[in-house]
Each structure stands twice: as structure tokens, then as C-alpha cells.
Amino acid sequence: MIKVKINGQEQSWDGDPDLPLLWFLRDEAGLTGTKFGCGQALCGACTVIVDKEAVRSCITSVNDVAGREVTTIEGLHPNGDHPVQKAWRQVNVPQCGFCQAGQIMQAAALLMDNPKPSHDQIREAMSGNICRCGCYQRIENAVHLASTGV
Amino acid sequence: MNFIENPTKLRGFEKNIKVEKVSRRSILKGLGITGGFVLAAPVMSRQALAYETGAGKMPHGVVIDPRVFVALAPDGTVTILAHRSEMGTGVRTSLPLIVAEEMEADWSKVKVQQAHGDEVKFGNQDTDGSRSTRHYLIPMRQIGASARTMLEQAAAKRWGVPATEVKAVNHEVVHSASGRKLGFGELAEDAAKESVPAVEGLKLKDPKDFRYLGKGQVGIVDLHDITTGKARYGADVRLPGMKYAVIARPPVTGGKLTSFDPDAALKVPGVEKVMKVQGWPWPSKFQPLGGVAVIARNTGAAIKGRDALKLVWDDGPNGKYDSVAYRKELEDASRKPGLVVRQEGDADAALKSADKVIVGEYYLPHLAHVSMEPPVAVADVKGDKAEIWAPVQSPGGTREDVAKTLGIPEDNVTVNVTLLGGGFGRKSKCDFALEAALLSKELGAPVKVQWTREDDVRHDFLHTVSVERIEAGLDKSGKVIAWRHRSVAPTIASTFAAGANHAAPFELGMGLVDMPFEIANISCENPEAAAFTRIGWFRSVSNIPRAFAVQSMVGEIAAATGRDQKETLLALIGSPRIVKPAVKDMWNYGEPYDSYPIDTARLRKVVELVAEKGEWGRQVPKGHGLGIAVHRSFVSYIATIVEVAVDDKGKLTVPRVDTAIDCGTYVNPERIASQIEGAAIMGLSLAKYGEITFKDGKVEQKNFDDFQVIRIDESPAVTNVYIVPPAPGTPPSGVGEPGVPPFAPALMNAIFAATGKRIRSLPLGKQLEA
Numbered sequence: 042m043i044k045v046k047i048n049g050q051e052q053s054w055d056g057d058p059d060l061p062l063l064w065f066l067r068d069e070a071g072l073t074g075t076k077f078g079c080g081q082a083l084c085g086a087c088t089v090i091v092d093k094e095a096v097r098s099c100i101t102s103v104n105d106v107a108g109r110e111v112t113t114i115e116g117l118h119p120n121g122d123h124p125v126q127k128a129w130r131q132v133n134v135p136q137c138g139f140c141q142a143g144q145i146m147q148a149a150a151l152l153m154d155n156p157k158p159s160h161d162q163i164r165e166a167m168s169g170n171i172c173r174c175g176c177y178q179r180i181e182n183a184v185h186l187a188s189t190g191v
Numbered sequence: 192m193n194f195i196e197n198p199t200k201l202r203g204f205e206k207n208i209k210v211e212k213v214s215r216r217s218i219l220k221g222l223g224i225t226g227g228f229v230l231a232a233p234v235m236s237r238q239a240l241a242y243e244t245g246a247g248k249m250p251h252g253v254v255i256d257p258r259v260f261v262a263l264a265p266d267g268t269v270t271i272l273a274h275r276s277e278m279g280t281g282v283r284t285s286l287p288l289i290v291a292e293e294m295e296a297d298w299s300k301v302k303v304q305q306a307h308g309d310e311v312k313f314g315n316q317d318t319d320g321s322r323s324t325r326h327y328l329i330p331m332r333q334i335g336a337s338a339r340t341m342l343e344q345a346a347a348k349r350w351g352v353p354a355t356e357v358k359a360v361n362h363e364v365v366h367s368a369s370g371r372k373l374g375f376g377e378l379a380e381d382a383a384k385e386s387v388p389a390v391e392g393l394k395l396k397d398p399k400d401f402r403y404l405g406k407g408q409v410g411i412v413d414l415h416d417i418t419t420g421k422a423r424y425g426a427d428v429r430l431p432g433m434k435y436a437v438i439a440r441p442p443v444t445g446g447k448l449t450s451f452d453p454d455a456a457l458k459v460p461g462v463e464k465v466m467k468v469q470g471w472p473w474p475s476k477f478q479p480l481g482g483v484a485v486i487a488r489n490t491g492a493a494i495k496g497r498d499a500l501k502l503v504w505d506d507g508p509n510g511k512y513d514s515v516a517y518r519k520e521l522e523d524a525s526r527k528p529g530l531v532v533r534q535e536g537d538a539d540a541a542l543k544s545a546d547k548v549i550v551g552e553y554y555l556p557h558l559a560h561v562s563m564e565p566p567v568a569v570a571d572v573k574g575d576k577a578e579i580w581a582p583v584q585s586p587g588g589t590r591e592d593v594a595k596t597l598g599i600p601e602d603n604v605t606v607n608v609t610l611l612g613g614g615f616g617r618k619s620k621c622d623f624a625l626e627a628a629l630l631s632k633e634l635g636a637p638v639k640v641q642w643t644r645e646d647d648v649r650h651d652f653l654h655t656v657s658v659e660r661i662e663a664g665l666d667k668s669g670k671v672i673a674w675r676h677r678s679v680a681p682t683i684a685s686t687f688a689a690g691a692n693h694a695a696p697f698e699l700g701m702g703l704v705d706m707p708f709e710i711a712n713i714s715c716e717n718p719e720a721a722a723f724t725r726i727g728w729f730r731s732v733s734n735i736p737r738a739f740a741v742q743s744m745v746g747e748i749a750a751a752t753g754r755d756q757k758e759t760l761l762a763l764i765g766s767p768r769i770v771k772p773a774v775k776d777m778w779n780y781g782e783p784y785d786s787y788p789i790d791t792a793r794l795r796k797v798v799e800l801v802a803e804k805g806e807w808g809r810q811v812p813k814g815h816g817l818g819i820a821v822h823r824s825f826v827s828y829i830a831t832i833v834e835v836a837v838d839d840k841g842k843l844t845v846p847r848v849d850t851a852i853d854c855g856t857y858v859n860p861e862r863i864a865s866q867i868e869g870a871a872i873m874g875l876s877l878a879k880y881g882e883i884t885f886k887d888g889k890v891e892q893k894n895f896d897d898f899q900v901i902r903i904d905e906s907p908a909v910t911n912v913y914i915v916p917p918a919p920g921t922p923p924s925g926v927g928e929p930g931v932p933p934f935a936p937a938l939m940n941a942i943f944a945a946t947g948k949r950i951r952s953l954p955l956g957k958q959l960e961a
């Protein structure tokens with residue numbers, strides 16, 4: 042039995058310990074905010090925060106996060122008002138929106154680590170997250186806005 | 192549940208959107224009103240509807256009925272149906288916003304509800320061809336005006352005054368003579384009893400009174416849900432007792448399963464069942480490819496189970512498809528005469544007599560859509576009833592195809608449309624929903640079919656592969672006197688009919704026979720090309736190769752004559768005029784030519800506007816270059832300037848992109864800007880990396896590592912968008928697709944300016960590093 046804390050709640054899993062965290066979150070725990078985009082840590086759509094670090098849940102097993110704290114988009118802020126979320130809305134970032142949970146989690150992790158990133162640092166930190174609609178200019182502006190006060 | 196942001200808080204995006212205050216002559220002078228819609232046949236006042244669109248000719252036409260699209264609750268909440276699919280263009284916001292505008296509803300009291308697939312009830316729902324605003328601006332205004340009129344009539348009756356004395360204003364009806372007011376909610380019951388006014392008598396609002404349309408101050412309705420993980424896409428649907436499936440499909444399109452061994456798969460924890468999936472013979476239209484499905488308690492187990500399957504395939508008729516050999520075939524075909532699809536003057540003779548002939552042979556490979564959400568669908572089939580939840584661009588078509596595939600009446604099929612995690616044309620094809628329906632029927636349980644990224648890359652309906660060969664003949668003065676364009680590419684029609692080897696009319700009409708240059712001798716040819724994989728619509732379709740070839744050739748002519756790119760382009764476009772169609776019944780994006788002619792004044796205007804705002808001719812640092820391109824597609828006009836920087840190792844960056852679009856009358860300039868910004872990224876992706884290749888009939892790429900797209904660290908530093916303000920009464924035109932075609936040629940023209948290297952073969956890849 043693997044125990045893991047997700048968005049502050051203790052969860053347990055007695056199935057395949059190698060199951061990617063992504064599918065545990067989506068199909069077993071019903072937390073569908075975290076998205077499947079590639080399955081190979083190439084696109085960042087599945088990004089969650091484990092303890093204080095952004096990880097790709099598609100290549101992280103449930104076993105890897107045993108006893109650790111996982112934060113998903115649903116748990117980032119109780120009212121959805123994390124500065125990154127607010128900035129995303131002010132800049133009107135999304136088009137289709139599918140990649141945005143991963144983008145927001147990546148950005149939130151960046152700001153925990155570096156509260157005032159430069160534009161180059163934003164571009165570097167966000168370069169693992171693909172947006173096929175091409176919202177990059179707004180993503181960059183929104184992360185900058187979140188870091189300077191929304 | 193929709194949360195609408197306070198518009199005053201929307202900031203940060205405005206600085207890159209600039210609506211230009213320039214005057215432009217009306218193109219509508221003298222147009223009569225001749226048309227009508229299929230079901231409701233409105234004939235509006237000349238001022239309100241001075242143009243006709245192709246909406247009525249779409250399957251099931253247009254429905255104009257407020258009782259179908261609008262609901263008003265006693266608490267004042269207005270619910271408006273969105274009957275088109277939301278894949279990122281903002282249409283789920285923009286169309287209901289049009290209704291709210293005309294209805295005088297307060298947008299903060301509006302909820303948007305997604306319509307299911309039912310074209311008899313809602314009219315055509317195919318969300319493709321950059322058509323939604325174009326076809327629905329007037330119908331949505333009429334629906335809103337109808338609802339407003341019914342509210343005004345109900346209030347007038349309540350007060351016992353003539354309806355002409357009352358007026359709906361921002362969610363209330365007001366009788367100004369007596370100062371009385373009634374909220375929309377208070378009138379809900381009475382208004383519902385009013386008869387629906389005749390469309391022809393409706394009075395539409397004066398555009399100067401618009402509160403929302405054309406303003407761009409309203410956030411998309413799903414903004415809060417998207418940023419909090421609550422937005423529901425296809426993959427997010429969960430039903431009690433639902434099974435999770437992934438499918439191993441034939442590695443070669445048109446192949447078949449020979450045998451399989453499920454034993455190892457069945458031993459994977461969580462795997463419950465392994466079963467065959469029915470496939471259809473090549474060419475299979477939108478029907479499933481067949482294969483073997485692994486059914487499990489979660490998607491991860493199903494994927495692991497599929498990896499453990501032992502499968503033997505018969506590769507079928509396409510097992511020899513090889514991209515290297517096929518490219519040679521296309522090139523050979525482009526060097527010989529082919530089917531003539533457009534002929535003006537005598538291009539052969541003019542090329543022979545020309546002082547100089549410039550030849551450009553351009554190659555553009557297959558492209559995959561790779562929307563961030565891979566195809567996915569949930570189906571629940573019980574007896575002769577089926578319910579589908581899926582991210583489909585064509586809910587009506589999906590409903591028809593599910594009914595046909597299962598052999599049940601269409602009325603027994605419900606298609607629920609989720610949000611689409613990107614579409615770009617891929618999700619116009621419902622094969623993934625049909626797979627789910629077939630599996631659910633056989634399992635007797637709800638099932639979700641999830642495509643992995645590898646499935647998506649390997650089994651896409653790909654953008655075609657093409658060779659575009661242009662010969663331009665110049666006289667002694669450098670004037671272009673002859674133009675021969677051969678376009679060779681497998682056709683989308685091949686997905687529907689075996690042996691379709693020539694471009695369909697709609698493909699010819701995308702940048703070939705509609706090419707607007709003022710040249711005396713023009714010949715367009717379309718040599719044969721056979722298809723060996725599924726070819727489909729990809730955002731802007733044949734416009735990608737055609738605009739690439741034509742606009743690159745403009746750059747080549749400029750270079751050969753030592754003239755400025757922009758001046759060369761304007762000289763080729765020629766005088767401001769309405770172009771007479773060069774071929775009979777020229778496909779015009781399904782639109783009547785009278786409403787949407789090729790207007791070179793508008794084409795010139797976007798070139799001039801982008802040149803002015805984008806500071807064409809500005810001094811750029813060493814290693815930088817500017818390139819320009821213009822293209823008309825989806826009846827919109829769009830011009831792009833790209834600034835590129837190439838370092839001494841051949842590494843490319845894009846410091847700045849400027850784009851001007853004339854899309855006629857528009858609804859939401861903020862979403863237009865986002866579409867154009869995104870089109871630049873998609874254009875850069877296809878120009879720099881985009882290539883799907885085949886060997887032994889199989890796609891050689893699999894995921895974002897070998898089918899790369901642009902990431903944020905290589906995206907343009909700045910993309911500026913300029914929207915041409917419409918002359919009164921200008922019909923709306925496309926926005927979702929037109930941004931893509933001009934980008935790649937503008938980029939290659941810029942690379943030439945920076946380095947002197949002419950790139951004729953896409954993708955760019957490492958060509959600058961050589």
C-alpha cells in the first residue's frame with residue numbers, strides 16, 4: 042500500500058506501484074486537471090508540483106512520490122487565486138487551454154524558486170512546456186506579471 | 192459553470208493589438224440582396240444585411256430561433272447555447288456574445304451552454320473552414336434581436352403602452368415616458384409567451400451602440416475553469432463503470448491484423464480484456480483503422496498492456512510508401528506538363544520569349560496536427576442507443592457516422608461536445624469516437640478510448656506533401672510577363688475515393704487558380720499524385736504550400752531584379768481592382784463571389800499597413816533580415832513581416848513579427864490577435880521543424896522529440912497584430928486559419944535578406960548550418 046498526500050489529502054494505492062502518477066491522478070483519484078500530452082516528459086502538460094519541485098507526472102510513478110506531497114492545479118489555491126492563475130486571467134493567456142494547467146504549475150514552481158525571474162529565465166524555465174496554439178508571448182507576459190504583483 | 196472576468200481587469204494583452212483608424216472604400220456598393228437561409232429565409236434591411244454568405248449552403252443550413260438558442264430564467268440569468276466547437280479560437284465566447292449584444296443582455300448575467308450535436312435543431316455545426324463568425328454574425332444578431340423584441344413586447348403589454356415606446360437597455364426594459372423599468376428576469380415568463388417575430392421585421396442595433404462587439408474587453412467564458420483545472424476536455428469525462436482502452440492500430444494505413452497473442456498483455460496488473468477492433472478497407476474515410484484494443488481499469492495499465500501485445504500485421508497496399516522516393520516522383524511530375532486548371536494568355540510562348548526566366552521548385556512535406564490533446568472519446572452504447580462525449584469539430588457529422596457505424600437511427604445517438612484541446616482540422620474526423628462506440632457496444636459498458644501521442648503522430652490524417660514549381664518570365668524591364676505554377680500533391684479527396692489523383696476544386700481554390708497577380712500570361716497545372724496515407728485538412732490546408740511558393744517566388748524576383756520585396760509584391764498585385772475569377776465556378780471558400788470577391792485594394796492595403804506599422808525598410812543589425820509575404824485565404828487578407836537573426840553558426844531567432852489582417856467586420860479583436868500570434872508560432876513550427884516522413888509505409892516520427900514544434904525559448908520575441916477596421920457593412924471573414932500561410936514565406940524571404948541563402952525545401956532544419 043502506497044500512501045501519498047495529494048492537495049493536502051492522504052490517498053492510498055494498492056495497485057501497480059509503477060503506474061505513472063498522471064494516470065493515478067486522472068483515472069484513479071479523479072483529478073483530471075492534470076493533462077496527458079505526450080507520456081514521455083516532452084511537453085509538460087502533466088506538470089505537477091512534488092514538494093516544491095515541478096515534475097512531469099507522466100514519467101513519475103506512484104511509488105516515486107510515496108510519502109511526499111503532490112500539488113495539482115486543483116490544489117494550487119483554494120479559490121484559484123494563486124498569483125500565477127490571476128496573472129493568466131489578466132493577460133487572457135489561453136486559447137484551447139489544454140496545456141495551461143501544466144504551464145501554470147511550471148510557472149508556480151519557477152516563482153517559488155526564483156520570485157523575480159528575468160524574461161530570459163522565464164523562457165528557459167518554461168521551455169519544457171509546449172503550447173501548440175502558440176500562447177507563448179502571453180505566457181511570458183503572465184509569468185512576468187505574476188512575479189511583479191498582480 | 193462559467194466565470195467571467197471583470198473586463199476592467201483584463202490588461203497586459205492590449206499593447207500588442209492595434210486597430211488601425213484608416214478609411215477604406217466600401218466594397219459593397221451596388222450589391223443586391225438575393226439570398227436566403229435554408230430554414231428561416233430572412234431578408235433583412237439593406238443596411239443590416241447587405242451581403243450574402245454561404246451559410247445556407249452548408250449541411251442543414253442556419254437556424255434562426257431564439258427559443259432554440261436562448262433561455263431566460265426568472266432570476267435574470269440568460270443562458271445562450273454555443274453550437275460550434277471550442278478549440279481555442281474563442282468561438283464559444285464570441286457567438287453567444289453576439290446574441291447578448293443584440294438582446295441587450297448584461298454579459299455578467301449570461302451563461303454559455305454547449306449544444307450537443309443536432310444539426311436539424313441548431314443548423315450546421317462543422318467548426319472548420321474559419322467559418323463561424325463569417326456565417327453566424329448576422330444569424331446570431333437576429334436571434335438576439337428576436338429575444339429582445341419579445342421582451343419589449345411583454346413589457347409593453349404589462350404596462351399597456353405601445354411596444355414602440357419601450358426599449359431594452361442592459362438587462363432591463365425601460366418605458367422612458369413614465370420612468371418605469373422591468374428587469375429581464377421579471378419578464379421571463381411573459382416574454383416566453385410572445386410569438387417569435389418574423390426575421391424580416393427585426394430591427395438590428397446600430398453598430399455605434401455596441402457595448403461588446405468589436406471591443407475585445409470580454410475574457411473567454413472558460414478562462415477561470417481553464418486556469419483552475421475545472422475545464423472539461425474529452426479526456427476528462429468519467430462515467431460510472433467506465434473502462435479505459437488504448438488500441439494498437441495497423442502500422443501502415445490500409446494494413447490489417449494477421450494474428451495477435453494477448454497473453455502477456457493480460458498479465459499486466461489492471462488489464463481486463465484484449466479485443467479486436469473492426470477496421471475498414473482503404474480508403475477508409477473517417478472509419479476506424481482497426482487493430483487490437485486493450486481494456487483496463489486505468490489508461491496507464493492499458494498502455495502497458497498494449498506494449499506487451501504480440502502482433503502480426505499485413506501491411507496492405509501502402510506498405511511501400513517511402514518519402515524519399517515519393518519526393519522524387521513529385522519533383523519529376525512538376526517538371527512535365529500536367530492537367531491545366533487555369534489558363535490566361537499564352538504562358539508557354541511568353542516564357543519562351545522572356546528575357547529572363549526564374550524557376551523555383553519548392554518542397555513541403557507532410558505535417559501532423561499534434562493538438563495538445565491527443566484524440567480521445569467516451570462512448571456509452573446500450574442496446575440501440577448511443578451516447579458519445581468527445582472533442583469533435585463536427586458533432587453533426589459524428590452523430591451521423593456513429594449511427595451508420597452502429598446501424599442505429601441517428602435520433603438514438605447523442606453527441607456531447609466537450610472542449611477541444613486543439614483541433615486544427617484533425618478533430619473534424621471522428622474515427623476516434625467511432626472506435627469508442629464500437630468498443631462500448633461490444634463490451635456493454637462505457638469506454639474511453641485514449642490515443643497516445645505516438646498514435647496521434649502515426650495515424651493522423653496528415654497535411655499533404657507537395658512540390659510547387661513556379662516559372663516566372665521577365666521582360667527586359669524586369670516586369671513579369673509569364674507565370675507557370677505546377678502544383679503536385681496528393682488530394683484530400685483520396686481519403687474518400689480510391690484513385691483520386693487530382694486536387695479537388697476546394698484545393699485548387701486555395702492559392703492556385705485564385706492567385707491574384709496582374710500578369711498577362713498565366714498557366715496553372717495540377718499533375719497527378721497518388722496518395723498512400725490518409726490526407727486531411729490541416730489549418731489553412733493547401734494555402735500553406737501555395738502561399739509558400741508564390742510568396743517565395745516574389746522574393747526571388749525581387750532578388751533577381753535588385754528591387755525591394757515589398758515594391759515587387761505590390762507591382763505583381765497590380766492595380767486596385769475586383770479580380771475576375773480566372774476559372775468558371777471558382778471555389779471561393781464556399782462564399783458567393785459577389786459578397787467576397789478577390790479585392791486587390793484590400794490585398795494592397797494589408798501590405799501597406801504592415802509595411803508602415805512594421806517599419807518595413809528599417810535598419811536592422813548585421814545578420815538580421817526582413818521578409819514580407821501576403822496571402823488571401825478564407826476570404827481574409829493578411830500580410831506578415833518577419834525579422835530574423837541568423838548567427839555565424841546558422842542558429843536562427845525571430846526578434847519581431849508584424850502582421851496586418853483585414854477580416855472584414857469582426858467581433859472580438861482580442862481573440863483575433865491571439866489567433867494571429869498563435870499562427871506565427873504554428874508557421875514557425877512548420878517552417879523550422881515540421882516534417883512527417885514514411886519508410887516501408889510507416890511514419891518514421893513518434894512524439895515531440897522527433898516531430899518538434901516551437902517552444903517558448905525560440906518563439907518570436909514580439910508579435911504585433913494590426914487589424915484593419917472594416918468599412919460599414921463589410922462582411923466578416925475568416926480568422927482561425929489565414930494567419931498561417933504567409934508566415935513561412937516571409938521567414939524565408941527574411942532569411943534570404945539576412946544570409947543570401949534561398950530556402951526552397953521545408954523544413955529549414957539544419958540547412959543554414961551547412
